[in-house]
Amino acid sequence: MITGQTKLLGVIGYPIAHSLSPVMHNAAIAHLGLDYVYLPFSIQPTELKRAIDGFEAIGLQGFSVTIPHKQTVMPLLQSIAAIAQAVGAVNTIYRTEQGWEGTNTDVAGFISPLTQMQRNWQHTTAVVLGNGGAARAVVAGCAQLGCAQVRVVGRNPQKLQSFLASWVDSPLAVNLSVHPWQELPQLIPQADLLVNTTPIGMNPHPTASPLSDSDAAHLQPGTITYDLIYTPNPTQFLQQAQTQGAIAIDGLEMLVQQGAVALQQWLQQSVPVDVMRQALKQHLKLP
Numbered sequence: 001m002i003t004g005q006t007k008l009l010g011v012i013g014y015p016i017a018h019s020l021s022p023v024m025h026n027a028a029i030a031h032l033g034l035d036y037v038y039l040p041f042s043i044q045p046t047e048l049k050r051a052i053d054g055f056e057a058i059g060l061q062g063f064s065v066t067i068p069h070k071q072t073v074m075p076l077l078q079s080i081a082a083i084a085q086a087v088g089a090v091n092t093i094y095r096t097e098q099g100w101e102g103t104n105t106d107v108a109g110f111i112s113p114l115t116q117m118q119r120n121w122q123h124t125t126a127v128v129l130g131n132g133g134a135a136r137a138v139v140a141g142c143a144q145l146g147c148a149q150v151r152v153v154g155r156n157p158q159k160l161q162s163f164l165a166s167w168v169d170s171p172l173a174v175n176l177s178v179h180p181w182q183e184l185p186q187l188i189p190q191a192d193l194l195v196n197t198t199p200i201g202m203n204p205h206p207t208a209s210p211l212s213d214s215d216a217a218h219l220q221p222g223t224i225t226y227d228l229i230y231t232p233n234p235t236q237f238l239q240q241a242q243t244q245g246a247i248a249i250d251g252l253e254m255l256v257q258q259g260a261v262a263l264q265q266w267l268q269q270s271v272p273v274d275v276m277r278q279a280l281k282q283h284l285k286l287p
């Protein structure tokens with residue numbers, strides 16, 4: 001029940017109607033019996049500064065940030081955590097005595113299911129498909145895991161070069177190289193971890209995959225394949241991987257875990273990750 005003392009959390013984006021964050025955060029808040037509510041805010045890019053000032057005025061406790069504000073919000077904050085600086089994007093903002101601090105929980109969300117696995121990451125090669133915003137969190141995650149090599153595959157040579165250049169002075173030590181899509185047949189057999197960060201295969205195109213069938217045939221049994229997409233579940237990419245005997249991780253866990261880290265930051269207490277996962281599965285009608 002919303003009372004006169006209910007504390008406010010939320011998410012900003014444009015558009016925002018598709019966001020799943022209210023589902024998982026409000027489920028966790030209800031489970032914990034806290035007097036909080038998590039609301040979606042549709043904020044046009046031109047209104048971003050006014051919105052942040054307004055949040056200050058109404059005493060919002062903290063908020064998530066999604067497309068298209070993850071970078072543009074950064075100059076409006078009083079401080080930015082080192083991990084968000086390394087990624088170049090903020091997805092979570094919370095109050096400090098000095099003002100708003102931005103951080104990035106996508107990195108922790110991405111590595112969470114990987115750290116549960118018994119692997120010697122220092123000897124692994126990661127191949128990352130795509131060089132957009134999510135790929136930045138994945139590269140930072142691979143650096144945190146300590147992967148020996150990270151190979152980023154993209155379709156636009158200029159974007160690939162600027163992606164590479166953006167990591168040169170990064171505080172995160174990462175052995176990064178960039179590759180055109182045509183090199184996939186040589187790269188896939190070297191991959192201990194293969195991550196799809198492109199939207200290829202996302203609903204409403206569930207039969208599409210970033211890998212052709214001949215690319216997929218190069219996958220080795222035991223390779224960890226990870227699709228950041230969470231609908232459909234499993235994606236065509238993960239189905240191809242499983243056919244080859246590879247291990248499959250879907251994007252739902254990253255979504256849940258990045259949300260859990262953010263909620264923990266706002267509430268300063270542990271949060272029910274299972275409740276958040278179940279709420280999302282129910283909402284998405286997943287088994």
Ligand code: NAP
Nearest residue numbers: 130131132133134135155156159197198199228251254255
């Ligand atoms: P983005 O910034 O637009 O980046 C998308 C990347 O995919 C770009 O490098 C783009 O290449 C590439 N790409 C798109 N279509 C392609 C195609 N047909 N062939 C080859 N490459 C293609 O998007 P994003 O924010 O990184 O998000 C990417 C995906 O990750 C989305 O499906 C999103 O839902 C998912 N995601 C999931 C989570 C989670 O928590 N599970 C979190 C974040 C994102 P160009 O640069 O050449 O255009």
